Amino acid sequence: AQKITQTQPGMFVQEKEAVTLDCTYDTSDPSYGLFWYKQPSSGEMIFLIYQGSYDQQNATEGRYSLNFQKARKSANLVISASQLGDSAMYFCAMSFTGNQFYFGTGTSLTVIP
Amino acid sequence: EAQVTQNPRYLITVTGKKLTVTCSQNMNHEYMSWYRQDPGLGLRQIYYSMNVEVTDKGDVPEGYKVSRKEKRNFPLILESPSPNQTSLYFCASSHLTPRQGGAETQYFGPGTRLLVL
Numbered sequence: 548a549q550k551i552t553q554t555q556p557g558m559f560v561q562e563k564e565a566v567t568l569d570c571t572y573d574t575s576d577p578s579y580g581l582f583w584y585k586q587p588s589s590g591e592m593i594f595l596i597y598q599g600s601y602d603q604q605n606a607t608e609g610r611y612s613l614n615f616q617k618a619r620k621s622a623n624l625v626i627s628a629s630q631l632g633d634s635a636m637y638f639c640a641m642s643f644t645g646n647q648f649y650f651g652t653g654t655s656l657t658v659i660p
Numbered sequence: 661e662a663q664v665t666q667n668p669r670y671l672i673t674v675t676g677k678k679l680t681v682t683c684s685q686n687m688n689h690e691y692m693s694w695y696r697q698d699p700g701l702g703l704r705q706i707y708y709s710m711n712v713e714v715t716d717k718g719d720v721p722e723g724y725k726v727s728r729k730e731k732r733n734f735p736l737i738l739e740s741p742s743p744n745q746t747s748l749y750f751c752a753s754s755h756l757t758p759r760q761g762g763a764e765t766q767y768f769g770p771g772t773r774l775l776v777l
Contacts, residue, residue: 553702582765592750592768638702646691646710646756647718648766650703 550574551641553651560629561659567614568624568654570639579643581622583613586636586653595637598622629658662687664769666751672775673741681736681772683751690756692734693718693766694726696747703750709734710756741776748773 550573560566572581583595598606598613606613614623626633639651664685673679685692693708695718705718709728723745725737734753738745752766 584768590748590771592752594765594767597765640703646708647716648693648695648705648708649719650695650705652700652702 551649551651553654555654557655559657563628565627568637570622572620572641576643579641582640583624584638631658634658664753664767666769666772670773674777676740679738683734684732685753689753692753694736695750698747743776746776
């Protein structure tokens, strides 16, 4: 069975500091995609970054990078230079060639001025 | 503007009264999906569709129905809603590609808050 785990219910980070949000997954499928989404208090789901299981390099999108460690089955999100607007819920998600999606339970990030 | 729309945005209903939440996308996406979001549980996939007339169960399909008669629309039907279906519902869509994991990045609708009394 596919499973995705976010073990940090809540995190705090000082403005302008970097923060890492953890995500681990469990699958025997060799082909999968990993996603991170942001959900601000307004409720919408905002795509941040994608990593494919066969991608050799870690994905980066602006201040977001995905630390992909395939052997450890982890896909941590790193946010550099945190801003107040980064305060939100963050969800890790996986997709498979069967096109089913699984989401983690989320991490609430609070950026402190 | 590329978007996924859901209607209604908010709905209060009573147990057993059939309801439909509509979802429409204007991006010609093949893949569409419904999720429910509950506190502490994240998002869970209810049903998904890879094209017209092709639908599959997600993780939590019990109590829900879907149909995909047109590419742009993917309505979620609750034939006999119960209080445990009170939740925040999201519709999402994306293209399908051969890359790892199949579905591309999903675009989400604004969400529908449902309260079943």
